[in-house]
Amino acid sequence: MKAENPEIVAPYDQTPERQPHWRQEFPIDTPQDDYRSRRDFTKLMVITSVAFAVGQAWIVLLSRLRRVRGDAPVKDIAGVDELSVGSAKVFHYPGPTDACLLVRVSERQFVAYGQKCTHLSCPVIPKTEAQRLHCPCHEGSFDLLTGQPLAGPPRRPLPRIFVTIRGNRIYANRVQQGVV
Amino acid sequence: MAVPESNEFFIDPSRCIGCNGCVQACTECDTHKGYSMIQLDYIDQASSPQTVPVVCMHCESPTCAEVCPADAIKRTDDGVVQSARKPRCIACNNCVLACPFGVPKMNTAMHLMMKCDMCYDRTSVGKKPMCASVCPSQALFFGTRDEIERLRPQSRPLNAFKFGAQIIKTKVNMMVPARSTVEHLDVVGALSEPTIGNQLEDGLWPNTFEIAESESESGKS
Numbered sequence: 001m002k003a004e005n006p007e008i009v010a011p012y013d014q015t016p017e018r019q020p021h022w023r024q025e026f027p028i029d030t031p032q033d034d035y036r037s038r039r040d041f042t043k044l045m046v047i048t049s050v051a052f053a054v055g056q057a058w059i060v061l062l063s064r065l066r067r068v069r070g071d072a073p074v075k076d077i078a079g080v081d082e083l084s085v086g087s088a089k090v091f092h093y094p095g096p097t098d099a100c101l102l103v104r105v106s107e108r109q110f111v112a113y114g115q116k117c118t119h120l121s122c123p124v125i126p127k128t129e130a131q132r133l134h135c136p137c138h139e140g141s142f143d144l145l146t147g148q149p150l151a152g153p154p155r156r157p158l159p160r161i162f163v164t165i166r167g168n169r170i171y172a173n174r175v176q177q178g179v180v
Numbered sequence: 181m182a183v184p185e186s187n188e189f190f191i192d193p194s195r196c197i198g199c200n201g202c203v204q205a206c207t208e209c210d211t212h213k214g215y216s217m218i219q220l221d222y223i224d225q226a227s228s229p230q231t232v233p234v235v236c237m238h239c240e241s242p243t244c245a246e247v248c249p250a251d252a253i254k255r256t257d258d259g260v261v262q263s264a265r266k267p268r269c270i271a272c273n274n275c276v277l278a279c280p281f282g283v284p285k286m287n288t289a290m291h292l293m294m295k296c297d298m299c300y301d302r303t304s305v306g307k308k309p310m311c312a313s314v315c316p317s318q319a320l321f322f323g324t325r326d327e328i329e330r331l332r333p334q335s336r337p338l339n340a341f342k343f344g345a346q347i348i349k350t351k352v353n354m355m356v357p358a359r360s361t362v363e364h365l366d367v368v369g370a371l372s373e374p375t376i377g378n379q380l381e382d383g384l385w386p387n388t389f390e391i392a393e394s395e396s397e398s399g400k401s
Contacts, residue, residue: 028241028242028246028253028255029254029257030254030257030262031257033254
């Protein structure tokens with residue numbers, strides 16, 4: 001229904017030009033609420049496109065940087081005799097704050113993964129009897145032998161740490177890298 | 181589809197007989213999901229059987245929509261204030277508390293405010309709302325202004341209400357006596373006035389009490 005005086009808009013009894021700005025952003029009438037201006041649409045498209053382009057460039061930049069830096073240095077992490085079968089040890093690789101897990105799966109087999117759950121970065125706990133790495137935060141589970149997610153919210157595998165055994169010592173070589 | 185501008189809602193509470201037909205019919209409307217959105221209020225239940233049906237008045241500046249923090253209550257371009265939009269409504273009850281006519285109803289189970297939307301599925305295709313189609317005394321009348329002038333020569337429609345200092349104009353009309361000179365209905369003021377017929381009863385009640393007391397006293401002595 002048209003107001004008798006269409007220049008005056010309640011509740012402030014002001015002309016549309018003198019209404020606060022939010023009133024134009026949140027109009028009560030459906031036609032104005034559904035209205036999208038060409039400028040708003042163009043702005044949205046440009047900002048989204050630029051965001052995608054910057055994201056792609058960022059990924060390229062990261063992988064370049066990684067290639068330039070090369071692999072992290074080999075690090076001595078444990079002795080073979082330190083771990084009995086089924087036990088685990090926390091070590092830090094490649095940086096001093098990157099916690100990782102070394103698990104002795106069998107007499108001749110060791111596996112190592114980054115300890116951060118790929119869901120929300122809680123530390124995972126080895127459950128060797130169930131052949132799993134368990135994240136208690138949201139009941140996520142990873143396969144002990146492959147690092148693949150088995151249950152719960154995580155969708156990406158745990159980053160693998162490649163290890164070599166030389167003599168009686170275990171060395172961490174490099175971290176398996178994902179896309180980012 | 182929109183409600184034709186020629187069709188208007190007219191309410192005449194003096195014709196209401198309190199039959200509750202509108203309340204039942206309202207549940208039949210598809211836009212209310214089986215809930216009745218009309219309310220039959222007693223003006224002064226202690227002294228009068230007079231009822232008044234309360235439907236949404238569809239204000240020109242809907243207070244419910246003004247106070248909605250989720251931007252969920254919208255008015256279509258024919259002036260009908262619709263129920264809250266389900267994806268937006270946060271069931272905060274602001275509209276329920278703010279509406280001067282007490283129209284919006286909160287459906288807690290559905291987390292949704294629903295209100296009288298003038299049976300939008302019916303009125304938008306030229307039919308009458310459910311309540312007006314069943315009202316036996318036509319206290320709720322839906323039709324053109326020509327019709328109401330022809331049918332009710334003693335009344336005239338009025339669509340301005342006063343709440344304190346605020347004057348609210350509505351899409352729905354209230355019928356007032358044709359010879360009255362009021363320009364708006366002072367709703368808050370009317371609350372403090374005695375209802376029609378009460379002055380007479382106020383004079384009657386003390387007399388009856390006095391008689392009863394004197395009779396009991398004489399019986400004792």
